[in-house]
Amino acid sequence: MATMNPIEVSVSSDGDKIMCKEHNLETCTNCNIDWSEHNTLAVSLKQVKDLPPPNAPNPVRNAQVNRLKEEGNKFFKQNNYPEAIRFYTMAVDLSWSRPLWEPLAFQYVREELSAILSNRSAARLATQEYVDALVDAEMVTRLKREWSKGWFRKGKALWGMGRAEEALAAFKTGLRFDHESEELRKALAEVEDGTVQ
Incomplete structure (x- = not known):
């Protein structure tokens, strides 16, 4: 039975993207991973301004x-x-x-x-x-x-x-x-x- 190795990730220098650690790529064909959708979602959430602070009622x-x-x-x-x-x-x-x-x-x-x-x-x-x-x-x-x-x-x-x-x-x-x-x-x-x- 084959075991899966965990995918090692890194974060881009600006802190906005998850990357393949070995090749420093958002979409890496060598490691067969694609973080582009996750990164797009993360960027879109950062732009939301109307959320109340985490410890305040709405x-x-x-x-x-x-x-x-x-x-x-x-x-x-x-x-x-x-x-x-x-x-x-x-x-x-x-x-x-x-x-x-x-x-x-x-x-x-x-x-x-x-x-x-x-x-x-x-x-x-x-x-x-x-x-x-x-x-x-x-x-x-x-x-x-x-x-x-x-x-x-x-x-x-x-x-x-x-x-x-x-x-x-x-x-x-x-x-x-x-x-x-x-x-x-x-x-x-x-x-x-x-x-x-």
């Missing part, structure tokens, strides 16, 4: 996600829930596409998505899309377990689906995190009144 992405969320909020306030859902969905997709190697990526995604998904859940509740509202609310409770808003949305979705006992449990969990929440207290009372009837 402020453009942050601004774009926030802009989409604000557009969704605008349509939500106008009771145009389908458009609100569309913009919230674009914001979710953009946030999820954040490269994981970006510093603090998970923290940004967690903060961005919890608010956006909560808003999208509210819009879906308004259009009586209870299953989708529940999916969004469940994700919020997983991203930010201690945030009562996620539990409120989850309870409202469950109540809309006719699952009163689970709605009660969600509202009670939310109240454990935020004892002062008036909206959770009101929702809990409404469900308790509804289950008594």
Whole structure:
């Protein structure tokens, strides 16, 4: 069985190209190697100027996600829930596409998505899309377990689906995190009144 010898390479004097070490050639027929495509790629990457520093978050992405969320909020306030859902969905997709190697990526995604998904859940509740509202609310409770808003949305979705006992449990969990929440207290009372009837 033949063994392959490793190819020995060198770098050009300007540091821009990989070369055959023995013959000092980018494309060497003697060694049967061609580094031209690699070198072209390396040169093209050096010319990219708009990349953020390696240890900095991408402020453009942050601004774009926030802009989409604000557009969704605008349509939500106008009771145009389908458009609100569309913009919230674009914001979710953009946030999820954040490269994981970006510093603090998970923290940004967690903060961005919890608010956006909560808003999208509210819009879906308004259009009586209870299953989708529940999916969004469940994700919020997983991203930010201690945030009562996620539990409120989850309870409202469950109540809309006719699952009163689970709605009660969600509202009670939310109240454990935020004892002062008036909206959770009101929702809990409404469900308790509804289950008594």
